[in-house]
Ligand SMILES: *[C@@H]1O[C@H](CO)[C@@H](O)[C@H](O)[C@H]1NC(C)=O
């Protein structure tokens with residue numbers, strides 16, 4: 001009895017400890033956000049613990065969320081949904097049923113989850129793709145790329161690029177009645193990273209003649225050079241994406257060598273020899289004043305072993321912000337979403353600055369009252385009003401511009 005009471009007491013104290021992590025006052029639906037934060041962080045702790053005991057890899061436990069939200073491809077009255085292969089890569093296809101137009105628009109969607117988690121079949125993504133197809137009358141191709149830790153860079157990028165190239169072909173577009181002048185690539189978080197990388201890569205690919213009309217980057221990950229930007233420093237403990245988890249995603253994407261994680265955590269994974277690249281992520285010049293606050297810009301350097309062993313760290317397909325100015329020219333009309341309480345906020349802002357400087361048309365919607373991953377919270381029991389609001393604005397914009 002006494003030991004049970006003691007257990008209960010301990011659990012209560014632990015819970016209280018979780019719950020009392022204060023969130024900013026202006027966070028929308030703060031109570032729900034706190035509950036979400038507690039639950040998600042608990043799962044993180046369970047994952048850490050399971051890994052520590054050698055039972056399961058951290059990401060294998062975290063994948064529980066992805067499996068729990070798995071959906072079968074189910075058509076409804078408006079959209080036909082099927083799972084199929086595009087050049088051997090699995091995709092989930094959404095085709096609107098009642099199409100008034102002879103030719104439809106096309107949206108290639110890339111889900112998030114830090115290159116390690118998530119799935120096109122996850123309920124939040126399934127709902128988003130379905131509503132995209134319905135609202136825009138668009139054919140949506142949602143890509144089921146392979147994930148880390150089983151697969152590292154460039155597998156994720158290659159899977160996505162394979163699908164994009166397969167789709168951006170006259171015969172295929174014709175088969176699905178998609179207008180070659182109205183194709184977009186879109187993605188959130190790590191999916192936004194892959195979308196941005198794909199859009200850049202297409203510009204230098206002589207085999208693809210069809211141009212994207214739009215890239216939509218939803219709170220994207222865009223660089224691994226500086227993991228201590230003001231947003232990393234300020235939002236490291238915000239809901240859904242802590243700075244520790246983001247660093248873990250980064251190193252899992254690149255290698256199974258856990259020493260890279262440690263170096264990245266202290267932001268000492270880039271050697272002095274690569275100092276020149278910091279101009280592309282110089283938040284001192286690329287961020288608006290109100291986000292810099294009183295942070296001091298001082299890049300840090302470490303041993304050169306990591307970039308030698310894992311050149312992916314400095315690859316533009318991994319960090320689209322490392323593309324040279326010239327390579328940004330010619331990118332399509334760009335839509336960017338950023339959230340205030342997100343470690344990746346500054347990645348988004350810096351890309352917006354650089355794209356605008358190079359004459360790319362950019363529409364940037366910044367939300368100062370919410371956190372990373374909010375678009376996933378679009379269904380019971382975690383249904384956030386603001387998720388619907390952001391989604392609606394995004395889809396309205398896409399409908400008008402695609
Ligand atoms: C199908 O579209 C109609 C009209 O837009 C809408 O009212 C209905 O809710 C949609 N059905 C589903 C299952 O989403």
Ligand SMILES: *[C@@H]1O[C@H](CO)[C@@H](O)[C@H](O)[C@H]1NC(C)=O
Pocket residue numbers: 278279282284285299
């Ligand atoms: C970053 O930008 C500031 C100006 O805002 C400049 O003084 C500094 O030298 C730049 N640093 C790098 C590494 O480019």
